[in-house]
Amino acid sequence: MSGLSIDNLSMRFDLPNGGSVQALKDVSLNLKAGELMSVLGPSGCGKTTLLNIVAGFLAPTDGVMELNGKRISGPDADRGMVFQQGALFEWMSVRENVGFGPSMKGMPKKDKAEIVDHLLDVVGLQGFKEKAVYELSGGMQQRVALARCLANDPDVILMDEPLGALDALTREKMQGLVLKLWKETGKTIILITHSVEEALLLGERLIVMAPRPGRIHKEYRLPFAEMGVDADLREVKKHPDFAVKREEILEMIWDMEEEIMGRTEETT
């Protein structure tokens, strides 16, 4: 079967003080190839842990993950990752960063140069090809990170708050870029975010996770990502349903946060 399937994933680990943490409990998900899913939740709900497990950086204590029928057991080129920041290689130029994946595979120089050129066009950085990455602004660096990930042609792209460190304007532009890339490349994308608006805009599917233990609380199917592909994102945000959903989800997360606070107060 094609797509990503996550079956009854649990993760639990011991703490130095003798206690233990149930970071994830019985998380099950099925993503079809080409689906765009965003993940929301209060801090400590295990979003990043889930992403790291899917990426193969962490091993779950229970459960099975398969990508296109193949079991996931570690990091591999079929699952690309885009980090919040600091993951570019400063000792390489923009071109070398984008071409990193193909280089590692030993792709012929000519083919690699074609891919890199094409992707730099797509993210609009053709003029910065030979620049050092530390000479670029934060938004441009994230474009490089996106291009680098795409150059490797992964089946799934995992994004861990990729736009979290950007200013509001750049962020909006980048949201448009993510949607455009998703539609053009047809990649399966999982995107973690703190912003409810971003989760609504960049998710055909949106899951809200709850903490302690980390689990899936609620799932939505949303039309906004599809709408945003061709329209201005600010127009999408004016859609009446958008505001309703935003309020609903915000309230849900507020309740969770309050519950956490209450629980800590009880124990203290």
Next chain:
Amino acid sequence: MIPLLLYVGIFVAAFFIVRMISEGRGTKDYTSLKTVTFGDESAVRSNRAASFISILTVFFMWATFTGSALIPSFLHMPGPFEGNTTFDYTVENAAGQRDDATVSILVRPQGQTAVKPAIEAGDGFAKNDAAIVNKWGTKVIVVQSNDEAKKSEGAKVVAINGKPVKARTTVKVEGGSVTMTDKGTPNFKAKTGWQMSPLYLPAPETVWSRTLEIASEGYRNFSLWQHLGYSLFRVIVGFVCGAIIGIPLGYAMGLSNWFRGWFDPIVEFMRPVPPLALIPLIIIWFGIGETGKIILLFLAALWIMAIAARSGVSGVNIAKVHAAYSLGASKPQIMRYVIIPNSLPEIFTGARVAMGVCWGTVVAAELVAASQGAGMMIMVAAKFQQTDIVVMGIILIGVIGFGIDMLMRYAENILVPWKGKS
């Protein structure tokens, strides 16, 4: 005390003079418009004029306190007395009678041939004397040796220049001072002035001419360049060996639990041991030849490089490593394309420290025992009181150490332009 006061005086005076001259001038860049500069480190820029005057002052102080020919003589500190002087002494014999006599003294630079001042014996039972004294020197003048009233008969010196004296009293006389010894003999001390004797500090031009002399004739069977070359050679070989072993060791410690557990106690124990403390053991084991010195420098560099490489590995942002794995890199590729480049800035910093330590250690090791090298040169020169060679050696050692550091910084800028940019 006087040099310190003079130095502080120049420091303060130069500050006010430079400020007066440069008032309203200077660049009009962004930093110059900052009003909060006290506490803003980035607004503190090295004052070029101050640096220039500072260096000039060092040479000026050196010249003025050594009576150097480089500066006009009116800028010299008062020098030591040189030339002819006299003082009178009064002898009282056992019968209580007194008689005066004169001592004529010639104060001349050490080593210069001179004849004693010609004198007449004079009348009375005390006879005139003559003596030659070195500049900066002292001399016990046995004035009674030619007197008719002998010391053994109870005659003694009771006054100098008419001032009554007993044992250990000091009387100032022209060109110096006279102190009575415990046995009642006058001890003449030539006036030293404020300048330093060449034995303690030779003038700059003396050091320079000695440098030229040694550069052309060599010292102790080796040319100057061989001495310095040997020291440099030892440093470079020792450092390279230390880096070749230390860097992979540090990587291993940063990448493997077992390696870290195994070598941590050794590295952490050896790091604080000053390399100088190993010199005796190294000499016992390997003798005073090249092997021992290179092993010493190897040990000096080894721990520094290992720790630099280890912290270079642990300083990798984990996101970079994760990203590389997700892009399909294998472990050797992660090593080659992520860990090594990422640790280079740390390794360069370590290399600069290690080169500095090695340079210091080699000089110290040569001070202890060597037949050639910069340290040996100054140690042997000190034994023969050739202070000019000692000063020359110290300056050359400083210049080379500074040169090594500048070269390392230059290499760092070329090779790791991304330092501090992540």
